[in-house]
Amino acid sequence: MSEGEQLHLDKLFERLLKARKIFKNKEVLRHSYTPKDLPHRHEQIEALAQILVPVLKGETPSNIFVYGKTGTGKTVTVKFVTEELKKVSQKYNIPVEVIYINCEIVDTHYRVLANIVNHFKDETGIEVPLVGWPTDEVYAKLKQVIDMKERFVIIVLDEIDKLVKKSGDEVLYSLTRINTELKRAKVSVIGISNDLKFKEYLDPRVLSSLSEEEVVFPPYDANQLKDILTQRAEEAFYPGVLEEGVIPLCAALAAREHGDARKALDLLRVAGEIAEREGASKVTEKHVWRAQEKIEQDMMEEVIKTLPLQSKVLLYAIVLLDENGDLPANTGEVYSVYRELCEYLDLEPLTQRRISDLINELDMLGIINAKVVSKGRYGRTKEIRLNVTPYKIRNVFRYDYAIQPLLTVSLKGGQRRLL
Numbered sequence: 001m002s003e004g005e006q007l008h009l010d011k012l013f014e015r016l017l018k019a020r021k022i023f024k025n026k027e028v029l030r031h032s033y034t035p036k037d038l039p040h041r042h043e044q045i046e047a048l049a050q051i052l053v054p055v056l057k058g059e060t061p062s063n064i065f066v067y068g069k070t071g072t073g074k075t076v077t078v079k080f081v082t083e084e085l086k087k088v089s090q091k092y093n094i095p096v097e098v099i100y101i102n103c104e105i106v107d108t109h110y111r112v113l114a115n116i117v118n119h120f121k122d123e124t125g126i127e128v129p130l131v132g133w134p135t136d137e138v139y140a141k142l143k144q145v146i147d148m149k150e151r152f153v154i155i156v157l158d159e160i161d162k163l164v165k166k167s168g169d170e171v172l173y174s175l176t177r178i179n180t181e182l183k184r185a186k187v188s189v190i191g192i193s194n195d196l197k198f199k200e201y202l203d204p205r206v207l208s209s210l211s212e213e214e215v216v217f218p219p220y221d222a223n224q225l226k227d228i229l230t231q232r233a234e235e236a237f238y239p240g241v242l243e244e245g246v247i248p249l250c251a252a253l254a255a256r257e258h259g260d261a262r263k264a265l266d267l268l269r270v271a272g273e274i275a276e277r278e279g280a281s282k283v284t285e286k287h288v289w290r291a292q293e294k295i296e297q298d299m300m301e302e303v304i305k306t307l308p309l310q311s312k313v314l315l316y317a318i319v320l321l322d323e324n325g326d327l328p329a330n331t332g333e334v335y336s337v338y339r340e341l342c343e344y345l346d347l348e349p350l351t352q353r354r355i356s357d358l359i360n361e362l363d364m365l366g367i368i369n370a371k372v373v374s375k376g377r378y379g380r381t382k383e384i385r386l387n388v389t390p391y392k393i394r395n396v397f398r399y400d401y402a403i404q405p406l407l408t409v410s411l412k413g414g415q416r417r418l419l
């Protein structure tokens with residue numbers, strides 16, 4: 001459009017909208033969406049239903065421990081079954097409450113109890129603040145509100161390992177024994193985890209009461225992931241938009257990473273977004289490969305964002321060396337730039353030995369490559385290179401107040417001194 005021409009935004013939006021012929025309903029591919037059917041999880045659905053069905057006869061069901069690797073459908077399946085149970089129970093006039101708690105966010109004894117009490121706040125008018133009360137008092141309140149009437153309360157503790165690692169198993173001890181202290185209501189707990197090691201942190205009594213029943217979620221194989229994606233794709237994309245190889249490729253890439261359905265769905269969604277943005281009429285395998293790259297890069301950015309400050313300064317030293325044309329560098333060369341940066345920031349530098357450990361950590365995270373090479377009679381040394389572009393790293397650091405002051409410094413030619 002020439003300078004003098006008027007920009008008609010309404011027309012522009014309409015034109016852009018018309019060009020969007022890829023997604024019929026993208027929401028279907030989001031993590032929060034619960035599909036109407038869960039292919040390849042019928043066995044687990046039935047196992048959970050068998051354990052929970054006593055509720056419909058007024059009997060207390062066992063506590064359940066659900067485990068399996070990430071993206072194997074644990075959360076979606078438990079939510080699906082408990083919500084169905086809630087619906088069916090209405091027919092039998094048996095009140096069922098399902099309380100879902102994500103322990104990655106709600107990760108202390110106190111907050112778990114407070115969340116349970118507050119779940120009933122519309123009914124009871126009681127709301128516990130998220131800090132401040134003595135824990136015993138919150139627990140007493142919890143018993144009081146739950147026991148106000150005859151009902152079944154199913155407490156789902158997702159990512160239960162995070163809770164136990166952060167705050168111990170005291171809250172599980174109380175909740176799995178609470179029925180002996182209630183007169184009207186009955187409670188059962190469903191714990192979900194993708195980390196089996198956390199069981200070692202549990203008191204054996206807690207372990208045996210939590211694991212009265214166990215339901216295992218095995219990883220999906222590529223064919224199963226294909227079915228899951230095909231079902232979602234029917235609702236998410238316009239007909240004929242996906243090239244034949246797209247779903248099998250997404251499924252194969254995700255199967256390689258321990259059969260993670262979340263990863264498979266992400267690949268399909270991002271491939272569609274890339275195709276849409278470039279105005280393509282079809283999603284092709286090329287888009288899937290680019291989606292894979294983008295997801296990996298985004299993950300890398302997240303990892304860099306959450307590094308401790310010392311590792312960020314170290315990484316920035318490597319960025320400066322790269323921009324100065326000085327990579328590969330050895331540990332000593334990186335260390336001397338790192339020390340100067342610490343001085344610039346007024347930060348106490350770590351020893352070279354410790355920095356060598358942090359270099360290994362960055363290598364393990366895939367951010368840098370630190371290859372050990374032999375220098376003949378001079379012994380062995382590391383050759384350090386960057387695996388992420390300096391541009392990407394600078395972009396992440398731009399929003400980081402602690403490291404921001406460094407972004408304007410650069411190295412002085414061969415001397416590797418700060419400018």
Ligand SMILES: Nc1ncnc2c1ncn2[C@@H]1O[C@H](COP(=O)(O)OP(=O)(O)OP(=O)(O)O)[C@@H](O)[C@H]1O
Pocket residue numbers: 030031032033034035037038039040041068069070071072073074075076077193194228261262265
């Ligand atoms: N059998 C299935 N059919 C359809 N969608 C599925 C199926 N299994 C998993 N999904 C989808 O994959 C994504 C991940 O599933 P979910 O969150 O239940 O995994 P998870 O096992 O709880 O993982 P994590 O341990 O990481 O929390 C969700 O978007 C979910 O809807």
